[in-house]
Amino acid sequence: MKRRLFSISILMLLINASILFSSNEGALFGTFTSSFPYPYKFTILNDNEMKLEWTSPPDDHRYDQSKIYNYTLSKGPVFFQFLLSEDIPTSLWEVINGNPKPWNVGNVLLGLFGVVEDNGSGDEEVGKIMGVTYSTRSHTVSDIFTADVPNDVFKMHGLSDTLPMSVTNPSSELKEGETTYELRNLDLVRSDTAWVEGADGNGIGESFEAKFNKPPLYLAIINGYISASNPSLYWKNGRIKTVRIEGLTTGLVLEREVEDTPNLQTIDVRELGDETHARITIADVYPGELYSDTCLHFMSYSEYAIRPLSSSDLQMSSRASN
DSSP states (O other), X not given: OOOOOSOGGGOOOOOXXXXXXXXXXXXXXXXXXXXXXXXXXXEEXXXXXXXXXXXXXTTOOSOXXXXXXXXXXXXXXXXXXXXXXXXXOTTHHHHHHOOOOOOXXXXXXXXEEEEEOOOSSOOTTTTOEEEEEEESSOOOOTTOBOOOOGGGSOOOTTTOSSOSEEEEOOSOOEEETTEEEOGGGGGTOOTTOOEEOOSSSSOTTOEEEEEESSOOSXXXXXXXXXOSSOTTHXXXXXXXXXXXXXXXXXXXXXXXXXXXXXXXXXXXXXXXXXXXXXXXXXXXXXXXXXOOOEEEEEEEEEXXXXXXXXXXXXXXXXXXXX
């Protein structure tokens, strides 16, 4: 694994999770907490402007503060990056937990994005971009959850009493000092949280079970180890290359290739039919440059087929808006 190359004081915070936009329309992305409304939200206004809105006191159910930022969106060595024209206000964090400590969020957001594909259903979300973003500077806040996406693409902890997917019975979990990279991390979607297998070798054959409250269409995943503060840990650790999905009721077995990218993508499991209980096994890996551990950052049920966002998508979007 990463062997704790940096101190806990620089662990990054998932500051917004759930982005939905297209080249010709602005759309909301923001966070969820245990109270309503969202403590803050972003709106993409156009190709170079976004608006941040937030409430003042924690109990105030209205957005009475706002700021418009210029931004550029580019592809870094590992992640897509939003570079804002100014730092995000430190006062925003007082809204989240009432703590006046001036946490420095910074002005760089890292994004893991995917594009909704046409699977023949004629869904209106086709072509839109979904994913998660992380700030490169802040402290962790325990009650931030992934925001909901229209049409229930994902349902995460804190958003619904009935999750469409739960994961159990891992064959192994890596423990480093006081930290265990548990299977339940797949629900968190925060920086520096992943399920990391703990077996000797490169993780081939390690597995866990997934239960669904309805037969799954696709499994949405973010491959590898995601660290906003140290993006190179994606390449230094192993990633899943091939996954084996075995229906524990029907006995059906699927093998699916996984792209070597941190961007959001889906695995097509429609051939499982009515199956609602499966064992998911690492069948092959992309070896890490430094560590033998294999990591998986996120997995959930998805209604949509999603492919990873590429640099060419950004170029196409730019041409379409000119």
